[in-house]
Amino acid sequence: MPDLTRILAAVLLAGLAVPALAQDEDAPAGDEGAGALEAPGEEQDGADYIDEEFDDWQRRCFRVADRADPCEMYQLIEDEDGFPVAEISLVPLPPGQQVAAGATIVTPLETLLPEQITLSIDGGEAQRYPFTWCSAAGCISRVGFTEEELDALKAGIEVDMRIVPAAAPDQNVDLTISLIGFTAAFNSLEPGEGPQEMPAEELPEPDAPEQDGLGLQD
Numbered sequence: 001m002p003d004l005t006r007i008l009a010a011v012l013l014a015g016l017a018v019p020a021l022a023q024d025e026d027a028p029a030g031d032e033g034a035g036a037l038e039a040p041g042e043e044q045d046g047a048d049y050i051d052e053e054f055d056d057w058q059r060r061c062f063r064v065a066d067r068a069d070p071c072e073m074y075q076l077i078e079d080e081d082g083f084p085v086a087e088i089s090l091v092p093l094p095p096g097q098q099v100a101a102g103a104t105i106v107t108p109l110e111t112l113l114p115e116q117i118t119l120s121i122d123g124g125e126a127q128r129y130p131f132t133w134c135s136a137a138g139c140i141s142r143v144g145f146t147e148e149e150l151d152a153l154k155a156g157i158e159v160d161m162r163i164v165p166a167a168a169p170d171q172n173v174d175l176t177i178s179l180i181g182f183t184a185a186f187n188s189l190e191p192g193e194g195p196q197e198m199p200a201e202e203l204p205e206p207d208a209p210e211q212d213g214l215g216l217q218d
Helices: 002-016 147-155 182-187
Strands: 048-054 057-062 071-078 084-092 101-107 117-121 127-129 133-135 138-145 158-163 173-178
Touching: 048 182, 057 182, 071 173, 071 182, 084 173, 117 138, 117 147, 138 147, 147 182
Parallel strands: none
Antiparallel strands: 048 057, 057 071, 071 084, 084 101, 101 138, 117 127, 117 158, 133 138, 158 173
C-alpha cells in the first residue's frame, strides 16, 4: 500500500520521533558490514550516536555522564519504496528472566491501536503484540522475545511486520524488518546495558491464541 505507507512515513518524518528514537541523519556513514564509526565529541546527556554498523542493523549509544554509554541495536523500518515508516530497537536481557531480549517498536500516531502489531519470522507463525502507549514520538509497543524466538531471529532472514492505519482500518501496511546483521549486532551488546532495559515481568507477551491471535492467517 504505497499511499498508506507514505502517509505514515510523512508523520514519522514530520518530527514526531524524539531524538532518542529517531534516526540520526547526520551520523557518519560506515563501511560495508561491521565497522566502527566515529562518535561525536562532548555532548549533553541523552544525545545519541551510531557507534557501529552491522549490515542492516546499527548499534546506537547514548551519552551518559560518569559511566559507560548504554547501547542498543537499532533499525529504521522502510517500505518497499525506501520511505521510513517505523523503527525498532532491541537489547539483550540478563539471564534467568522469562524473556531473553526486549524490543521497542515505534509506529506513527495514525496507527490503529486495537489491531496491534503482527510479527512473523520468515513466514512462520504470526504473533500479535499490543501497544503500550502513545506520545509525541509515536505509538510504542514493548515486545519480549523468548530464547527460542531469539534463536529464530538469529537464524532468520527477515521479520514480516503488519500494522493497520487508523485512516483505513480495512487495509494493512506490510513492512519488512531485515535480520541481516542481527546476530553480530546482538552479540556486540552486554545483557542489561541498554537504555530501554525493562524487567521481564513487565514486557508484554503475545496475545493468547484466538481466531485472529497466534497463528493469524491471511
